[in-house]
Amino acid sequence: MNFDFTADQQDIKRTAHDLLASRSSLDRVREAAESGTPDAALWNELRDLGWPGIAVAEEHGGQGLGTLELAILLEELGYACAVTPLLGTVLAAAAIEHGGSDDQRARWLPGLASGEITGALGPADGLIPDAPGAGVVVALDADGGARLVDPASVEAVKTIDPTRAYGRMRADGTGAGEALTGDVAAGVDRGAIAVSAELVGISQRALEMTLEYVKERKQFGTPVGAFQAVSHRCAQMLLYTESARSATYFAAWAADADADRLAEGASLAKAAASEAGREVTASAIQAHGGIGFTWEADVHWFYKRAQLDATLLGGTGTHRARLTRLVAGRRAGAATA
């Protein structure tokens, strides 16, 4: 039993953290978000480092590492609120790697792994993150199936989150596309874990920004962090963040080491992380007071991204209900076995 990263994984985390701290400051995030264009220089650098292919098999040009390493990168990406198409690209790669045919894998994974093309994955009838400009788009149907659809059939959609591009399928393009016939769910569940990891990073950053603020900001002659109404809110933010972290790390480990627990792990992670992301970023704005409500303060980028992430691949409610079905099914199975 060792519920902590290996030395290699800690290195990846530290390296990713330091790189994003120097290349994706909140000033850069603001610039990219306000101009509505991803940070191209950052994306090129991440491509050179092999980030898009971290979890893609080596035979397809990836680094052949696991969901845990992918989660580590996504957590740091969320912590920085970096404006890149990495999330969509790794989600598409996971779906094609697990849900695609040999031919589909050979055709798409090398480009996604190198970042030569970007990818996107999302519901056929809803918002798809990183879809505008993607080289391959995986559309999920309500019945659990998935199709590779023509990126030309995607139209850009403005959301409340300007740190990420969103698109949706044009009404006339929803019927077409080449089906993925493999284990789509195994890919989508890994995707849900990646989104959860991003939410953990968002929560962690929002908590840290808040702590820094409430230690400095004085009201009635005392730092506001000394008031229990504020400090207890911060304690609650930590509880949410650590809960999401425990669930997400477990899920990522299960994806690599114990595939029988992947589905449950993914729902556990997404339920906990979606809740954490929303609650923690909302609390961050409240604890910042009026400043937190302004465009000038950076805390809103995290709130906005958390709101969208919390809905991707199913929100808290969807995943809680799925967990109840899984657990009840297991108990019913045990009773009849």
Add this chain to the structure above:
Amino acid sequence: MDLTFNDAETAFRDELRAWFDSHEPGPEPRHDEDAHWRWRRDWQRQLGAGGWAGVHWPQEYGGRGATLTQSAIFFEELGRAGAPLPADVLGLLLAGPTLMVWGTDAQKERLLPTILSAEETWCQGFSEPDAGSDLAAVKTRAVKDGDEWVVTGQKVWTSGAQYAKWCMLVARTDPDAPKKHQGLTYFVLDMEQEGVQVRPLRQITGESEFNELFLEGARISDDNVVGGVGNGWKVALTTLMNERAGLAFFLQVRLRQQLDKLIDEAAARGLLDDPVVAEKLGDLHVRVEVLRLTAYRGLTAIEKYGQPGPEGSLTKWMWSDTNQQLVQLAADILGADALVADSPWAYELLRARGNSIEGGTTEILKNIVAERVLGLPRMR
């Protein structure tokens, strides 16, 4: 990261499971506290005879020298077997480990063996009517008289006092000390003497798990000072730090069992398709799993870095919150049936209200998290 048990841990678990298969606590007596106590004490004797009473104690004191993970496995398996906690949890988890750190050789020799065998059990004399969560406000006085101390004062919330032979007592020995926590001393008080009076406190469940303790001229020999006169604060912190370690896993497994029972109840009533019920049960499942996982993360932090991470301060708070929500949902799912007097859910519903008060109130835990984990300024 590797969340599987290693060979030694698996072997430990399998040996324990085999033992549980051939040993049973017998049926739980209900509505009779004395019988209930005897039942748990007999169970502890069985555990002790099998070498399972103080698994985390070093071998030199009669324990198994189990690692933290093995201790966690012990409590998990105890819960999974549906067995009760041993009677003298306070002796095994608090008094024993405190004496191992601070006690004299004579104290260890005299007091440790009878904890394991459940021959003599313990209570904890920390809380006072005017000092709930504030240990430095202790008023009970101990005054030197020859080679003895004479104790006067009142303690409260003393669980198990009616059965205890010994009490971990914190008393004020220097009322003039410049700081309030400097004038405290930690004693082992013999409960079987004239100056000690135990008065049961009836709780909202109708039971008397807790007591008031009146000390009027109770005597403690010099030999029963623990850790030196005036060091009571430090010694008591050792006790408090031990308070929640390990037990988290037993409580977690109990939660799991209760939740599974509730899911079965909901299924039997055809309520699993009710979206509100499904969401709430799913929420509880997330909480119970997160509690288990977070507790394991805490163990890894202690094993790797020698001290708990932020996880340690969070688990008791998470547990009490989750348990309270679980029993409340049971009342929604079972309706009034959950509230009839002999329903186990009715008892749990009432008992759970104590969870966020005993062993550190949720408010105090939040203060600790805010100040010690998050580094926020001291409360105003």
